Amino acid sequence: MYDGTFMRKGLFQAMGAVAIAAMMLAGGWYWEVSKTKGGGSDVLGGGLGLPVPRTGAGGVFVLQFNDPVYTSSSWDYQLPLALTSIGGLDDVKSWLEMNPAELDFLGQNGMVGLSTPPPGKDPFMSFYDAYYWIKDNTELPQFITADSMLDAYHLAFESMLIGLEESSLRNETLNLTLALMLQSDIQRTQLPPEHCDLAELNVAFFAVAARLLNPDATVPAYVEERVDEVVSLIVAATGQAKVLGFHKEEDFTQYAPRGHYTRTEELQGYFKAMMWYGRRTFWGKYDDEMQRALLVSYALRENGAARAAYAKMSAVIDFIVGTPDDLTYQEVLGIADAEMDPPSIGYPGIFREDLLTIVQDKLKALRPPMIQSDFSLSGDWVWGLRVFGQRFVLDSYIFQNCVYSKVPMRYLPSGIDVMAALGSQEAWKREPIEEYAPALEAQLSALKDEVAGLDVGVWNQTLYWAWLHSLSALHQDTKGTGYPAFMGTDAWQAKELNTQLASWTQLTHDTMLYRKQSYTEDIGLSRNGGVYVEPVPELYSRMRDIVDATLDGLNELGFLTPTTEGRLTGLSQLLGSLERVSIAELTRSTPTPIDLSICSGAYDMMDARTTISDDSLVPRTVLVSDVHTDLNTNRCLEEGVGYVHLMVVAFPTEKGPVACVGAVFEHHEFAWPLSEGRLTDEEWMSMLKDGTAPAPAPWARDFMK
Numbered sequence: 001m002y003d004g005t006f007m008r009k010g011l012f013q014a015m016g017a018v019a020i021a022a023m024m025l026a027g028g029w030y031w032e033v034s035k036t037k038g039g040g041s042d043v044l045g046g047g048l049g050l051p052v053p054r055t056g057a058g059g060v061f062v063l064q065f066n067d068p069v070y071t072s073s074s075w076d077y078q079l080p081l082a083l084t085s086i087g088g089l090d091d092v093k094s095w096l097e098m099n100p101a102e103l104d105f106l107g108q109n110g111m112v113g114l115s116t117p118p119p120g121k122d123p124f125m126s127f128y129d130a131y132y133w134i135k136d137n138t139e140l141p142q143f144i145t146a147d148s149m150l151d152a153y154h155l156a157f158e159s160m161l162i163g164l165e166e167s168s169l170r171n172e173t174l175n176l177t178l179a180l181m182l183q184s185d186i187q188r189t190q191l192p193p194e195h196c197d198l199a200e201l202n203v204a205f206f207a208v209a210a211r212l213l214n215p216d217a218t219v220p221a222y223v224e225e226r227v228d229e230v231v232s233l234i235v236a237a238t239g240q241a242k243v244l245g246f247h248k249e250e251d252f253t254q255y256a257p258r259g260h261y262t263r264t265e266e267l268q269g270y271f272k273a274m275m276w277y278g279r280r281t282f283w284g285k286y287d288d289e290m291q292r293a294l295l296v297s298y299a300l301r302e303n304g305a306a307r308a309a310y311a312k313m314s315a316v317i318d319f320i321v322g323t324p325d326d327l328t329y330q331e332v333l334g335i336a337d338a339e340m341d342p343p344s345i346g347y348p349g350i351f352r353e354d355l356l357t358i359v360q361d362k363l364k365a366l367r368p369p370m371i372q373s374d375f376s377l378s379g380d381w382v383w384g385l386r387v388f389g390q391r392f393v394l395d396s397y398i399f400q401n402c403v404y405s406k407v408p409m410r411y412l413p414s415g416i417d418v419m420a421a422l423g424s425q426e427a428w429k430r431e432p433i434e435e436y437a438p439a440l441e442a443q444l445s446a447l448k449d450e451v452a453g454l455d456v457g458v459w460n461q462t463l464y465w466a467w468l469h470s471l472s473a474l475h476q477d478t479k480g481t482g483y484p485a486f487m488g489t490d491a492w493q494a495k496e497l498n499t500q501l502a503s504w505t506q507l508t509h510d511t512m513l514y515r516k517q518s519y520t521e522d523i524g525l526s527r528n529g530g531v532y533v534e535p536v537p538e539l540y541s542r543m544r545d546i547v548d549a550t551l552d553g554l555n556e557l558g559f560l561t562p563t564t565e566g567r568l569t570g571l572s573q574l575l576g577s578l579e580r581v582s583i584a585e586l587t588r589s590t591p592t593p594i595d596l597s598i599c600s601g602a603y604d605m606m607d608a609r610t611t612i613s614d615d616s617l618v619p620r621t622v623l624v625s626d627v628h629t630d631l632n633t634n635r636c637l638e639e640g641v642g643y644v645h646l647m648v649v650a651f652p653t654e655k656g657p658v659a660c661v662g663a664v665f666e667h668h669e670f671a672w673p674l675s676e677g678r679l680t681d682e683e684w685m686s687m688l689k690d691g692t693a694p695a696p697a698p699w700a701r702d703f704m705k
Helices: 005-009 011-015 089-096 100-109 127-137 146-190 193-213 221-236 265-279 287-302 304-320 329-339 353-366 394-400 415-422 425-429 439-452 456-460 463-475 490-510 537-557 562-586 593-600 602-606 681-690
Strands: 023-025 028-030 111-113 142-144 531-533 623-630 635-641 645-651 658-664 667-673
Touching: 089 645, 089 658, 100 111, 100 490, 100 645, 111 490, 127 142, 127 146, 127 602, 127 658, 142 645, 146 193, 146 265, 146 287, 146 304, 146 463, 146 490, 146 537, 146 562, 146 602, 146 658, 193 221, 193 265, 193 287, 221 265, 287 304, 287 329, 287 353, 304 463, 304 537, 329 353, 394 415, 394 463, 394 623, 415 425, 415 439, 415 463, 415 490, 425 463, 425 490, 456 463, 463 490, 463 537, 490 623, 490 635, 490 658, 490 667, 531 562, 531 593, 537 562, 562 593, 562 602, 593 602, 623 681
Parallel strands: 142 531, 142 658
Antiparallel strands: 023 028, 111 645, 623 635, 635 667, 645 658
């Protein structure tokens, strides 16, 4: 069961070096943790032992959330509503041809999601399409939803990531790969003949990545046959197998390109190579793999080109997602340097059994992984060096603690586990507590308490964590006085959970290559006619803080392009207006004409085509992401974002409720057999189109008619 390890050892001891501060040193960025005399870390607060970065030559970058302060007292009405009291409803009924069931639901709840598109319209594939239709084809008042703004950030975020991968990260990965393949080949000539096979295996390891990045890459002839065998397994992307001297089988289904990585051959190769570096662990409990890990770590230190490429890659991914869950080469070197003589020709220290055992014991105790991404027995998790390990993320940690063996007989988690742990009462009441009693309730309670106890500074570390924190603004208590009546209904709470889970799905989709996926353990205006805003000012404020931090971070890292700058600057301005209009709605104030004008044009920020000229690389709203794997049943958990739907809201005003129309997500969650392959976005869209997609999740249906 849950044992509080995450709390006691500290979040960023689990994540590695803290990603608060990026410092430029000798042409490279790095994260540095300040240690106390006792070997612990200075802390930010909250009793978590979170490391504090030292300031240095590059300065410190910190995202600061500044939630708005206000007293909510919006115009309101009593439910149920007489339909005749809703201003403008006749026009909405006419345009949307609303049926009696939809109208009755609207009267009872003050809002209703529409499960079918307007007459004569195909399903909306994007929020831009939905709002364009509302604005340019009807005269209906708009309702700008949180869904639409979260999607706008996803589009900007994924565009930014594609740009970074195509312009820099892929090239740096190739530089790292070729340099380490060369350095490992040099080590092969320096090792005693009886041990040169260790370096040969490392040469083959890096040659695999080279061939994935460039199928025509030249690799040493003595490893070519083994390299081709592994590349064939990766390309096939099915089943599990042991390769290249690794004692643990690899799950090759993870290597099927998905997300935006299906769009070009270059991105497909980059995906496979980074998955290889991110998943393969040099398992420290085996002497030969520990020796190979030491050789890789020495190679990184000895080769300036490899070290520089690694530093540039780490700076970007640490800023976006977080730091590695598994040991880094710096940590391996830190223990090795303390326990072994400085390396000399032949690296004799790594072949001394007594010293190797000490290094293994100390590395195992240094920072065990908090997320298990291999098929392992309880108590025998894989630990050790990963060349460019996938990053610790809170949602995978939550999943890890909500399935077997922590929760007996539960082999796949649910996205609602994440939201329940973040504090959503709507998610909590939908948990299958009785089915998995008492373990699931105990686990979720402990996780919820742990997350609630996190210092506010924890959420400022990376864009990934900040995105999660923004989503938590949607499950604040809106059932009391001061908020519009429709926001206090069960239907609205279902809508907000649907919004959270769909946006979280987009987050996992965009970062699937870098976030560490969990595995189940082995068994063995005159506003009428104008614009209204979903009044969640905390969300818009946090999103604006993230957007501004993204701008500052990319600028500091030297990766801010004019296109990205223009897109994010415009989004920041829009979010500021949405925040101010929301507060005006909740405090019975009058929004400024400028803010209302900016909000009325919000749909312009929902057009993904403004950031990427190549249509094949334009980010999508409709997508799918696998987030957890259970090899006991040979299934994965898929999270999907389906079509965009319209929603009618009776928005309260000084003169009474007004009917307005907005757009919302549709979230799907389902188990999928690995024998069918992990789903790509293209396959998911085809399933939606031909009607074979699983039904939307219950929370996506509970506010629609």
